[in-house]
Amino acid sequence: MSLARIFSYYWAEITNYKWSFFSTFFLYGLGVFLANVLNPFLYKNVVDIVSNTAPSLESLPSLLNALTLIGLNILGFNIFYRSADFVIVYFQANVIRDIYNSTFEKLLNHSYTFFSNNFSGSLVAKSKRFATSFEKIHDTISINILATVVHLTGIFVVLFLNIPKIALIFLAWVFIYLIMTVLFIRVKIKYDLAKAQADSRVTGSFADAMSNILNVKIFSGKYFEKNLFKNVTSDEYMKRLKSWKLSNYQIASQGFLMGALQVLVIYLLINLWVRGLVSTGVLVLVQAYIVGLFDRLWNLGRDMTKLFESLTDAQEMVEILDRNPDIKDKEITEDCLISSGEIKLKKVNFGYMQDRSVFKDFNLQIAHGEKVGLVGHSGSGKSTIVKMLLRFVDISSGEITIDEQNISKIKQDDLRSQISYVPQEPILFHRSIKDNISYSSTSATEEEIVDAAKKAHAHEFILNLSHGYDTLVGERGVKLSGGERQRIAIARAMLKRAPVLLLDEATSSLDSISESYIQEAFDELMKGKTTIVIAHRLSTIQKMDRIVVLEKGRIVEEGTHKELLDKKGFYAELWNHQTGGFLE
Numbered sequence: 001m002s003l004a005r006i007f008s009y010y011w012a013e014i015t016n017y018k019w020s021f022f023s024t025f026f027l028y029g030l031g032v033f034l035a036n037v038l039n040p041f042l043y044k045n046v047v048d049i050v051s052n053t054a055p056s057l058e059s060l061p062s063l064l065n066a067l068t069l070i071g072l073n074i075l076g077f078n079i080f081y082r083s084a085d086f087v088i089v090y091f092q093a094n095v096i097r098d099i100y101n102s103t104f105e106k107l108l109n110h111s112y113t114f115f116s117n118n119f120s121g122s123l124v125a126k127s128k129r130f131a132t133s134f135e136k137i138h139d140t141i142s143i144n145i146l147a148t149v150v151h152l153t154g155i156f157v158v159l160f161l162n163i164p165k166i167a168l169i170f171l172a173w174v175f176i177y178l179i180m181t182v183l184f185i186r187v188k189i190k191y192d193l194a195k196a197q198a199d200s201r202v203t204g205s206f207a208d209a210m211s212n213i214l215n216v217k218i219f220s221g222k223y224f225e226k227n228l229f230k231n232v233t234s235d236e237y238m239k240r241l242k243s244w245k246l247s248n249y250q251i252a253s254q255g256f257l258m259g260a261l262q263v264l265v266i267y268l269l270i271n272l273w274v275r276g277l278v279s280t281g282v283l284v285l286v287q288a289y290i291v292g293l294f295d296r297l298w299n300l301g302r303d304m305t306k307l308f309e310s311l312t313d314a315q316e317m318v319e320i321l322d323r324n325p326d327i328k329d330k331e332i333t334e335d336c337l338i339s340s341g342e343i344k345l346k347k348v349n350f351g352y353m354q355d356r357s358v359f360k361d362f363n364l365q366i367a368h369g370e371k372v373g374l375v376g377h378s379g380s381g382k383s384t385i386v387k388m389l390l391r392f393v394d395i396s397s398g399e400i401t402i403d404e405q406n407i408s409k410i411k412q413d414d415l416r417s418q419i420s421y422v423p424q425e426p427i428l429f430h431r432s433i434k435d436n437i438s439y440s441s442t443s444a445t446e447e448e449i450v451d452a453a454k455k456a457h458a459h460e461f462i463l464n465l466s467h468g469y470d471t472l473v474g475e476r477g478v479k480l481s482g483g484e485r486q487r488i489a490i491a492r493a494m495l496k497r498a499p500v501l502l503l504d505e506a507t508s509s510l511d512s513i514s515e516s517y518i519q520e521a522f523d524e525l526m527k528g529k530t531t532i533v534i535a536h537r538l539s540t541i542q543k544m545d546r547i548v549v550l551e552k553g554r555i556v557e558e559g560t561h562k563e564l565l566d567k568k569g570f571y572a573e574l575w576n577h578q579t580g581g582f583l584e
Helices: 003-052 057-108 112-116 120-162 164-211 213-218 222-274 280-321 382-389 412-416 433-440 446-455 459-463 482-496 512-526 561-567 570-576
Strands: 343-353 356-366 371-375 397-402 419-422 500-504 530-534 546-551 554-559
Touching: 003 057, 003 120, 003 280, 057 120, 057 280, 120 164, 120 280, 164 213, 164 222, 164 280, 213 222, 222 280, 343 382, 356 382, 356 554, 371 382, 382 397, 382 500, 382 530, 412 419, 419 482, 433 446, 433 482, 446 459, 446 482, 482 512, 500 512, 546 561, 546 570, 554 561, 554 570, 561 570
Parallel strands: 371 530, 371 546, 419 500, 500 530
Antiparallel strands: 343 356, 343 397, 546 554
8 A cells, every 4th residue: 555645645635724734733732742741740840849848838839839830731731732623623624625526526537437337336435435534544643643752752851851761661662562563553454455345345235236226126136135245244244353353452462561561660660769769759750651651552553553444445545546537638639619510430440348349440421410320239339439429438540520620639528518418328316307407508597498398398297296397306317207317318408509419219218109299309409410319219210311220330231211121131121120119
């Protein structure tokens, strides 16, 4: 695990709040010094005064002076420590917010393929742990570890000035203790990493089952999923158990070392006191230091363990953040000049894997305003053409241009802003219907939203919902039927008004009556737009200007519906083999 890499991501956010970052350390450090180092020393003076003088009014001024110093010290501690509490709240709240924002932004830069290959639930869990880990790491360092360092340094300075022999014993003991702690942590960190990875698998498995609950119900998969989840949690249990057991061994070792030091130091102090080499106040001072020291060091082991556990949690997200997006904009991009939508694919080569080519020297030209249907069996390359046009994937060689502009030379967002896309299975945000429709044009007026919904024949069912356009559609739009979701997606595409329109069997979820309404809306929507329709139901593309038939990444036929039927070739065979209008 690269600690420097983890801290580099955190430091990028910390630099915006440097004054509060360093103020936290200074204020907490000063507070610890006053409370844990200076305060016991001031009490030592009180004990010496009381033990060395008989009760009398003559000793009262000295006692009052000593008590005044103690009071001022306590006041100073509270001022500095409580100020640090307010500063750290301001600092951490801002940095955690910024970590969430920057992590979210970096994830959004990844391609669609990246999200297809990663559980969304696992990404959410890792992102959350990355942000919360910062809070734990900063708390551990700024409050606990800093306090231990200040406390130990102060104790050593005081003891070296008063009883060097005891100070040397303290120093040697702390050295042994720290070595033991570091060794335990080095062994334990691999168990913590395994535990964190297992925990991510639990989260991912849980989210996968919940997001596919319909499949679980349909295929009576409850017991299968339950057993599958038990296997994942059992693996997490074993890794967690190993990590926790090692912590117990560490705690037991710490307890033994602390007991040995306490007996040894008390024995030596009593010998020195009996011989008159140390005062009663020193005896009390060292005992107070031992108690405080044990408290700090006892927690230091746990603090270090928590620190490395938090670093381990953060490591998972850092590995993702370090991953370069597989689809990137060029360092210098051109302004997007797309306006009419003429599409050309020239000698395009592409494959999802090196040994599995989808297209080889593929050529296709679609004129401005032309309506083209793509037909072919699964795996013929229809959806891949759409992905290439949207730059969800990048071609290995060749060129794709829209209006003579190479799409790889413009920003992905600029390219996609000129393309309206309706997928076969539209996924909606868990937001209102109005928000989902206007997502393609966030500045759209309410009248424009309603107009788009009317054209998509969605307005009627929307008005029948409890809250109309303000109705929340549920996660992924589960509160709506498949046809209703599709009509919302169509309305969203209509509102975008882009010169290129891509429809991936956009009427597949509609009944025949709704489809006829939508087809009318599409006729209006397609006017003046370059349109590509992926068709599984061939009846939906009979009116296309041209139908392109694909087979294994090659164009085997093209022409109008009538021309292709007259040829009695591949397309005619597909048409004759349809059942209910779908390709078999």
